[in-house]
Amino acid sequence: MTSAKYYIEERKGLTKDKKGQPKVSYRVKIRIRTKGRKPQNITRTFAKRAAAEQWGKNRTKEIEQCEGIPETWGLRELTIGExxxxxxxxxxxxxxxxxxxFYVLRRLAASKIGEIVASQLTGSDVHDHCLQRLNADTQPSPTTIYHDVSVLKTVMASAKTCFRVNASLGYHHEALPELQSAGLVERSHRRERLPTEAEISRIFAALKKRRKHRNSSIPADEIAKFAIYSCMRLSEITRAKWQDFDSKAGTLVIRDRKDPRKKTGNHQVIPLCDGAIALIESQPTKGNHELIFPFNPKSVGAAWTRVVKSIDIKDLRFHDLRALGITLLLQSGLTTAExxxxxxxxxxxxxSNHYNRISPEYVRSKLKGLC
Structure with missing residues (x-):
């Protein structure tokens, strides 16, 4: 049981008003008593008695209804964009x-949902946002729109603890089942896409041709080949350092490798195949640059996208090369642990679920003659 009472103390200041009288302020003190706990005091000062009375009445009522100090007190009210x-x-x-x-956050902040006060966000607001996204000129898929919902949840979950902003995830639990039922959002499916041998041949021929252009300084063909050989992400390839390459041991240290728990400090030593070692040793940056492949990953990715589009190959991402490399290693007979x-x-x-893309046709070829 919690009880709360407020008292108003009239206080005369050192400064004077226009009439030469000491300025008066009104200090409200709320005394909170809860069984089994020490009494608590909350104070606030007002210039006018009426405002002090109103605040005292409202706050004592809230305290008794909540059986204590409401957790939203002291929290800021910000829009979602802020x-x-x-x-x-x-x-x-x-x-x-x-x-x-980054792009999802920037889009959310600039959208209509970014104008809503975080504490007032409802499931209907999220539904309207997803519907607008689905009908946009860019025609994003429900899987892409799900990223908006997921990223927004991450930000809102950190609001109180990290930013002292009044917000809760009630809207998310209310909206998500309905969004999924209506087909507005959808979790990502298992990706099965791998380039065929013919596609790989066409892509590398186009990348080599592009490299001969006088304005092209990025060896995108060699970086793509290295991605297959090493199974590394593009961001990892473009920050690999010469000092972390051991040609005798045939290994490379990947620093701060992506990890769902903690990326910083997650340094891994990976073994390299002969093709990957040969590609590294052939780079002209040896001895005159800290990085093995000193190129902006965005520029490399853009070059890949342009070339793939120019030769009319559909739905093939640079990251699929990592999956191709892993699949080839599994097909070669290496164990999953290796x-x-x-x-x-x-x-x-x-x-197994995201990168092992061994096709049914490959398995069928292995089954021939077994039974």
Whole structure:
């Protein structure tokens, strides 16, 4: 049982008003008593007695209804857009934001949902946002729209603890089942896409042709080939350093490798195949640059996208080369544990569910003559 009473104390200040009288302020003191706990005091000062009376009445009523001090007291009221910008500027969370998440955050902040006060966000607001996205000129898929919902949830979950902003996830639990039922959002499906031998041949021929252009300085063909040989992500390839390459041992240290728990400090030594070693040793940056492949990953990715589009190959991403490399290693007879040493996966199910893209046709070829 909690009881609360307020008292108003009239206080005369040192400064004087226009009439030469000491300025008066009104200090409200709320005394809170809860059985089994020490009494608590809350104070606030007002210039006018009426405002002090109103505040005292409202606050004591809230305290008794909530059986204590409401947790929303002391929290700030920000719009979702303002909260997102604080999240992006946070000294520890901001630097960890990846490229895709960055664009999702920026889009959310600039949308109508970014104008809503975080504490007032409802499931209907999220539904309207997803419906607008689905009908946009860019025609995003329900899987893409799900990223908006997921990223928004991450920001809102950090609001109270990290930013002292009044917000809750009630809207999310209310909206998500209906959004999925209506087909507005959808979790990503298992990706099966792998380039065929013919596609790989066409892509590398086009990349080599592009490299001969006088304005092209990026060896995109060699970087793509290295992605298959090493099973590395593009961002890992473009920050690999000469000092971390051991030609005698045939290994490379990948620093701060992506990990769902903690990326910073997650350094992994990976074994390299002969083709990957030969590609590294052939790079002209040896001896005159810290990085093996000193190129902007966005520029490399853009070059890949342009070339693939120019030769009319559909739905093939640079990241699919990592899956191709892992699949080839599994087909070569390496165990899953051995492949994980190359790919860097700590969880076997992630490798099996997302990167093992062995086709039914390949398995069929292995089954011939067995029964």
């Amino acid at each position: 909260l997102i910008y604080e999240y992006m500027d946070h000294p520890t969370m901001g630097p960890k934001i990846g490229r895709n998440k 492949v994980m040493k190359v790919s860097g996966h700590r969880n076997e199910s992630v490798l």
